[in-house]
Amino acid sequence: MRIKNHTHWRTDDIRRAILPAIRRRLVEVPTLARPETYRRLEVTIVYGNKGPTGVGGFAYYHRPDMTLTVGKAGPIDAVDLASVAGHEADHNRGLKHGDMPNGGMHQRLESWSRHAVGMTIRRAGPPQQDRATRAADRRDRRRRTAELKVVEWTRKTRLARTKLTKWQRALRRLEGGTR
Protein backbone atom coordinates (compact mmCIF):
# COMPACT_ATOMS: atom_id res chain seq x y z
CA MET A 1 0.00 0.00 0.00
CA ARG A 2 1.26 3.44 -0.91
CA ILE A 3 -0.02 6.65 0.65
CA LYS A 4 0.11 9.92 -1.28
CA ASN A 5 -0.62 12.45 1.40
CA HIS A 6 -1.41 16.00 0.28
CA THR A 7 -2.42 17.24 3.74
CA HIS A 8 -0.59 18.42 6.84
CA TRP A 9 -1.75 15.33 8.78
CA ARG A 10 1.03 12.88 9.54
CA THR A 11 1.34 10.03 7.06
CA ASP A 12 2.60 7.56 9.69
CA ASP A 13 -0.48 8.24 11.87
CA ILE A 14 -2.81 7.88 8.88
CA ARG A 15 -1.09 4.61 7.93
CA ARG A 16 -1.49 3.19 11.45
CA ALA A 17 -5.20 4.00 11.39
CA ILE A 18 -6.11 2.76 7.90
CA LEU A 19 -3.74 -0.14 7.20
CA PRO A 20 -5.38 -2.73 9.51
CA ALA A 21 -8.85 -1.68 8.26
CA ILE A 22 -7.87 -2.07 4.63
CA ARG A 23 -6.07 -5.32 5.30
CA ARG A 24 -9.14 -6.70 7.05
CA ARG A 25 -11.49 -5.75 4.21
CA LEU A 26 -9.20 -6.71 1.33
CA VAL A 27 -7.33 -9.72 2.62
CA GLU A 28 -9.01 -11.30 5.62
CA VAL A 29 -12.58 -11.43 4.29
CA PRO A 30 -13.54 -13.78 1.47
CA THR A 31 -12.63 -11.45 -1.30
CA LEU A 32 -13.42 -10.85 -4.92
CA ALA A 33 -10.23 -8.84 -5.27
CA ARG A 34 -7.21 -10.06 -7.12
CA PRO A 35 -4.25 -10.49 -4.73
CA GLU A 36 -2.36 -7.54 -6.24
CA THR A 37 -5.20 -5.16 -5.33
CA TYR A 38 -3.90 -4.84 -1.79
CA ARG A 39 -0.21 -4.78 -2.64
CA ARG A 40 -0.64 -2.14 -5.35
CA LEU A 41 -3.23 -0.12 -3.49
CA GLU A 42 -2.64 3.59 -3.75
CA VAL A 43 -4.35 5.73 -1.14
CA THR A 44 -4.51 9.46 -1.78
CA ILE A 45 -5.23 11.78 1.16
CA VAL A 46 -6.66 15.21 0.38
CA TYR A 47 -8.68 17.89 2.15
CA GLY A 48 -12.41 17.36 1.69
CA ASN A 49 -15.60 19.36 2.01
CA LYS A 50 -17.15 17.63 5.01
CA GLY A 51 -16.21 20.29 7.54
CA PRO A 52 -13.21 20.75 9.83
CA THR A 53 -13.28 17.20 11.22
CA GLY A 54 -15.18 15.30 8.51
CA VAL A 55 -13.83 12.21 6.78
CA GLY A 56 -14.99 11.04 3.35
CA GLY A 57 -13.80 8.85 0.55
CA PHE A 58 -14.26 7.42 -2.89
CA ALA A 59 -12.80 4.43 -4.66
CA TYR A 60 -12.75 2.54 -7.95
CA TYR A 61 -14.28 -0.89 -8.37
CA HIS A 62 -11.73 -3.64 -9.06
CA ARG A 63 -8.91 -1.16 -9.11
CA PRO A 64 -6.32 -0.55 -6.32
CA ASP A 65 -7.08 3.12 -5.97
CA MET A 66 -8.89 5.05 -3.25
CA THR A 67 -9.01 8.64 -2.06
CA LEU A 68 -9.74 9.62 1.53
CA THR A 69 -10.76 13.18 2.35
CA VAL A 70 -10.16 14.82 5.71
CA GLY A 71 -10.88 18.18 7.32
CA LYS A 72 -8.16 20.77 7.43
CA ALA A 73 -8.71 22.13 10.95
CA GLY A 74 -9.29 18.78 12.64
CA PRO A 75 -9.11 16.98 14.91
CA ILE A 76 -9.39 13.95 12.62
CA ASP A 77 -11.12 10.97 14.20
CA ALA A 78 -8.87 7.95 13.60
CA VAL A 79 -11.83 5.56 13.97
CA ASP A 80 -13.80 7.45 11.28
CA LEU A 81 -10.76 7.34 9.03
CA ALA A 82 -10.33 3.58 9.53
CA SER A 83 -14.05 2.97 9.05
CA VAL A 84 -14.14 4.90 5.75
CA ALA A 85 -10.90 3.27 4.54
CA GLY A 86 -12.41 -0.19 5.11
CA HIS A 87 -15.56 0.86 3.24
CA GLU A 88 -13.53 2.12 0.26
CA ALA A 89 -11.52 -1.12 0.30
CA ASP A 90 -14.83 -2.96 -0.11
CA HIS A 91 -15.43 -0.88 -3.26
CA ASN A 92 -11.90 -1.73 -4.45
CA ARG A 93 -12.74 -5.41 -4.22
CA GLY A 94 -15.85 -4.83 -6.27
CA LEU A 95 -18.66 -4.38 -3.74
CA LYS A 96 -21.41 -1.88 -4.42
CA HIS A 97 -23.46 -0.37 -1.59
CA GLY A 98 -26.25 -2.87 -2.29
CA ASP A 99 -23.81 -5.74 -1.71
CA MET A 100 -22.84 -4.43 1.72
CA PRO A 101 -24.64 -4.99 5.03
CA ASN A 102 -27.04 -2.15 5.81
CA GLY A 103 -26.62 -0.79 2.26
CA GLY A 104 -23.11 0.40 3.02
CA MET A 105 -24.22 2.66 5.88
CA HIS A 106 -21.80 1.93 8.68
CA GLN A 107 -21.53 2.48 12.35
CA ARG A 108 -18.50 4.55 13.26
CA LEU A 109 -17.14 1.58 15.16
CA GLU A 110 -16.98 -1.46 12.91
CA SER A 111 -15.09 -4.72 13.29
CA TRP A 112 -12.40 -3.29 11.01
CA SER A 113 -12.06 0.10 12.76
CA ARG A 114 -11.84 -0.85 16.46
CA HIS A 115 -8.04 -0.92 16.42
CA ALA A 116 -8.09 2.86 15.88
CA VAL A 117 -9.82 3.64 19.19
CA GLY A 118 -7.51 5.96 21.14
CA MET A 119 -5.30 6.73 18.14
CA THR A 120 -4.47 10.33 17.34
CA ILE A 121 -3.81 11.81 13.90
CA ARG A 122 -1.12 14.40 14.52
CA ARG A 123 -0.15 17.40 12.48
CA ALA A 124 3.11 17.16 10.62
CA GLY A 125 5.83 19.54 11.81
CA PRO A 126 7.08 22.35 9.59
CA PRO A 127 8.74 20.93 6.47
CA GLN A 128 12.48 20.30 6.82
CA GLN A 129 14.55 22.71 4.73
CA ASP A 130 17.11 21.21 2.41
CA ARG A 131 20.75 22.37 2.25
CA ALA A 132 20.24 24.62 -0.77
CA THR A 133 17.34 26.44 0.93
CA ARG A 134 19.34 26.93 4.14
CA ALA A 135 22.32 28.27 2.15
CA ALA A 136 20.04 30.68 0.25
CA ASP A 137 18.52 31.89 3.54
CA ARG A 138 22.02 32.49 4.96
CA ARG A 139 22.96 34.55 1.87
CA ASP A 140 19.76 36.60 2.23
CA ARG A 141 20.52 37.34 5.89
CA ARG A 142 24.09 38.42 5.08
CA ARG A 143 22.85 40.62 2.24
CA ARG A 144 20.31 42.31 4.52
CA THR A 145 23.04 42.93 7.13
CA ALA A 146 25.33 44.40 4.43
CA GLU A 147 22.55 46.70 3.19
CA LEU A 148 21.93 48.00 6.72
CA LYS A 149 25.67 48.55 7.27
CA VAL A 150 25.94 50.54 4.01
CA VAL A 151 23.04 52.77 5.11
CA GLU A 152 24.54 53.18 8.59
CA TRP A 153 28.05 54.06 7.40
CA THR A 154 26.76 56.37 4.63
CA ARG A 155 24.94 58.32 7.36
CA LYS A 156 28.03 58.33 9.59
CA THR A 157 30.25 59.44 6.69
CA ARG A 158 27.91 62.42 5.98
CA LEU A 159 27.86 63.27 9.67
CA ALA A 160 31.68 63.09 9.78
CA ARG A 161 31.93 65.43 6.74
CA THR A 162 29.55 67.91 8.39
CA LYS A 163 31.52 67.81 11.66
CA LEU A 164 34.83 68.18 9.80
CA THR A 165 33.54 71.20 7.84
CA LYS A 166 32.21 72.79 11.05
CA TRP A 167 35.53 72.43 12.92
CA GLN A 168 37.57 73.53 9.91
CA ARG A 169 35.47 76.77 9.75
CA ALA A 170 35.89 77.25 13.48
CA LEU A 171 39.64 76.86 13.14
CA ARG A 172 39.76 79.32 10.19
CA ARG A 173 37.77 81.86 12.20
CA LEU A 174 40.11 81.52 15.18
CA GLU A 175 43.23 81.71 13.01
CA GLY A 176 41.78 84.76 11.17
CA GLY A 177 41.14 86.40 14.52
CA THR A 178 44.76 86.08 15.58
CA ARG A 179 46.03 87.51 12.31
Ligand SMILES: [Zn+2]
Ligand atom coordinates in the same frame (compact mmCIF):
# COMPACT_ATOMS: atom_id res chain seq x y z
ZN1 LIG B 1 -19.32 3.79 -0.76
